[in-house]
Amino acid sequence: MSDVPERVGVVGGGRMGAGIAHAFLLAGARVHVVEQDATAVAAAQARIGGLLQGSRERGMTVPDDAALSVGTDIGPFAACRLVVEAVPEDPDLKARALTRVEAVLGEQAVLASNTSSLSIGALAAVLRRPAAFLGMHFFNPVPSSKLVELVIGAQTADDVRDRAVGWIEALGKSPIVVQDAPGFASSRLGVALGLEAIRMVEEGVASPADIDTAMQLGYGHPMGPLRTTDIVGLDVRLAIAEELNARLGDRFAPPELLRRMVAEGRLGRKSGQGFYEWSEG
Structure with missing residues (x-):
């Protein structure tokens, strides 16, 4: 080492x-x-x-x-x-x-x-x-x-x-x-999962907590995609999605819910509110 x-x-x-x-x-x-x-x-x-x-x-x-x-x-x-x-x-x-x-x-x-x-x-x-x-x-x-x-x-x-x-x-x-490929490895996979989870909230498929629990208990993820999005920052996730959308196509198009939450200042943990409420900004 x-x-x-x-x-x-x-x-x-x-x-x-x-x-x-x-x-x-x-x-x-x-x-x-x-x-x-x-x-x-x-x-x-x-x-x-x-x-x-x-x-x-x-x-x-x-x-x-x-x-x-x-x-x-x-x-x-x-x-x-x-x-x-x-x-x-x-x-x-x-x-x-x-x-x-x-x-x-x-x-x-x-x-x-x-x-x-x-x-x-x-x-x-x-x-x-x-x-x-x-x-x-x-x-x-x-x-x-x-x-x-x-x-x-x-x-x-x-x-x-x-x-x-x-x-x-x-x-x-x-x-x-x-x-040096679009989204590298982690962002490309992480954003794909996160955007689909946001679309599921947008469509009323399930609550953020239940979607996250599905990935934690069903697939062994230590944290669900929506809580992860809150920690990363919705504005950061939106910027990455827009970059990948421009370079890789519509499968990375940001959901309208994500754009709206960013416009409203609901950026996740750093703002105190995203898909979850946070006690610290």
């Missing part, structure tokens, strides 16, 4: 970015997180601090405060061997973040995007070193999820793939390696 890089950068300190930072901190890396402004920096610090406190309460070894820095300056990324971009799932936003970060990276550094559906090849097209770039799709919630999907672009170097596999194993997580 490989060690994690000594220094790791994360672009974006939201739920996913904070979880990624937390995972590398627990594995012994020094982590620098970049956010857009002082308000977002404070929120990211609080979010990561809460995750570390939870680990401490579970008896895990937690690094001292000096291992984490959060700010608006990308300069510290120059010393990082790995930087993971974890901004929202918008291709233009991601492209801007990636090109900005790549400009300060060393020649041996690996750049990764935590995307769940966007083409790695399309994102790599804006980079000067596409061979050092790949998808590194973590799952929400990062602390408890064991899977990381490594997405290999047409130009991703073999040694970059191999290093990424070792790093994910060093986090105590299980990597899978997939090619």
Whole structure:
């Protein structure tokens, strides 16, 4: 098993970015997180601090405060061997973040995007070193999820793939390696199941809880597709469905119920209401 890089950068300190930072901190890396402004920096610090406190309460070894820095300056990324971009799932936003970060990276550094559906090849097209770039799709919630999907672009170097596999194993997580195809493996299958479950609610086939129970008890899924949709975020699931619809056809067309719930702000756990009621936003 490989060690994690000594220094790791994360672009974006939201739920996913904070979880990624937390995972590398627990594995012994020094982590620098970049956010857009002082308000977002404070929120990211609080979010990561809460995750570390939870680990401490579970008896895990937690690094001292000096291992984490959060700010608006990308300069510290120059010393990082790995930087993971974890901004929202918008291709233009991601492209801007990636090109900005790549400009300060060393020649041996690996750049990764935590995307769940966007083409790695399309994102790599804006980079000067596409061979050092790949998808590194973590799952929400990062602390408890064991899977990381490594997405290999047409130009991703073999040694970059191999290093990424070792790093994910060093986090105590299980990597899978997939090619750069629409929806990769996890999103394509997960969204197909989730969209059909939403159509069943829309048609009045059964309640969300009963549909989820059918998959849990009937097929051994640890969580049903509608609760999963709430945790992922209905807006995120809609964006992925629209991307897959454009690239793979009508079988991924988003149900009207999904569009309506997103328009109404019922985004799942992060908004407090989706297919279920949630006590935390």
